[in-house]
């Protein structure tokens with residue numbers, strides 16, 4: 001497994017050449033000179049506002065960032081730096097708090113949210129983004145606090161100056177580093193900035209080696225993948241458009257029809273606008289590979305918004321048949337509609353309903369339950385979930401997931417396919433839900449099948465086979481952490497939904 005060779009290196013992550021550092025400082029300076037006195041760099045302003053939304057209003061970081069950067073009209077460079085600051089600050093929050101607590105007379109948890117956010121993002125830049133000039137970091141932090149908490153400005157200045165003056169940066173693991181022996185889950189949680197309860201669960205389920213690799217990969221920036229709409233386009237066409245836009249792309253080595261890209265604003269790609277591609281993580285594309293819907297079929301996607309997997313299923317069916325795309329939240333239905341419209345998919349039919357009422361929607365050849373989950377497989381993209389999730393949440397999620405799976409099962413015809421998926425790394429929400437389902441009244445009619453038997457070739461060896469399905473971890477091939485189980489209703493099994501005709 002990918003825990004890597006043990007070696008110790010306390011170097012600073014994100015270290016870059018002195019040239020890069022100088023270039024960025026000049027950029028910072030020019031912006032400041034051209035702005036009013038006390039102006040803050042747009043990237044730091046954006047990061048600060050997004051982090052406040054996450055801290056004070058429990059916003060998702062990726063949504064908060066998008067909103068703030070759009071409003072500020074940030075260019076690509078500012079957006080990239082703001083994203084790096086927001087994601088990094090959230091990823092390393094626990095570790096940053098430790099550093100701040102060591103120098104602050106008030107524990108970070110007792111500070112005002114604005115002060116907390118400002119200190120965390122500044123310390124993140126000082127210690128982990130060596131291309132940010134320290135004087136600019138401290139200046140901007142003080143200015144940001146002055147805007148809302150003027151009396152705290154000198155306090156922030158004092159803490160940051162003390163940290164800045166520190167001769168040596170504190171010991172910190174490189175994200176790609178592994179340790180010979182972290183000893184125990186508590187120590188691993190501390191070193192990699194995760195909640196202990198989370199790491200303890202992984203440790204006892206996956207073992208130390210996989211847990212180390214998982215914690216490290218959770219702290220890496222997430223890759224960007226484009227799924228090509230093979231119904232109407234080709235990998236070559238999308239690749240060409242990425243290059244034309246100044247970005248880089250290469251075909252995924254594991255999943256046909258997917259490109260790994262960088263350096264592009266996808267929403268501006270000609271092929272994105274024309275519906276030739278979608279942003280979708282490589283592991284998420286495996287939902288369609290696992291379901292393998294027949295063209296012309298009736299497919300139920302029970303937890304569908306924003307519609308990424310519905311669209312892939314509809315493309316797989318070459319625009320024929322019907323994908324009934326259900327979501328409980330009315331405000332998310334337009335997202336499914338927009339996705340289907342952009343991709344020119346006539347066979348996606350959004351429905352606003354509680355998935356637990358699935359049998360009232362008809363009888364289907366296949367159903368996908370991409371269940372609401374704790375999201376512990378996507379911590380690279382949503383690092384705030386580390387600190388927001390509580391062990392108690394899992395119990396409620398498991399109950400809902402079980403109800404959705406049982407309801408979907410009742411709507412699947414004899415010999416039809418039922419796929420259960422999550423983007424989490426949590427045994428209770430994955431195998432645990434399938435185990436309970438199989439032991440319940442609906443489960444008796446279903447047989448398990450191995451999803452990996454249908455996946456592109458190397459993935460069977462690269463992913464974990466679990467008791468009832470397949471677990472993908474972010475270090476397996478770079479895709480998000482996902483779980484898939486595939487079930488087939490026995491040909492003789494009496495289905496219990498309402499026949500549509």
Ligand SMILES: C[S@@+](CC[C@H](N)C(=O)[O-])C[C@H]1O[C@@H](n2cnc3c(N)ncnc32)[C@H](O)[C@@H]1O
Pocket residue numbers: 302303304305306307308309310326327328329332353354355356370371372373
């Ligand atoms: C993991 S997300 C689905 C992502 C989607 N399949 C995609 O690929 O774009 C889970 C979705 O389930 C929806 N949901 C939560 N509870 C539900 C319920 N009882 N019935 C139907 N949808 C539900 C949420 O609104 C959320 O959009």
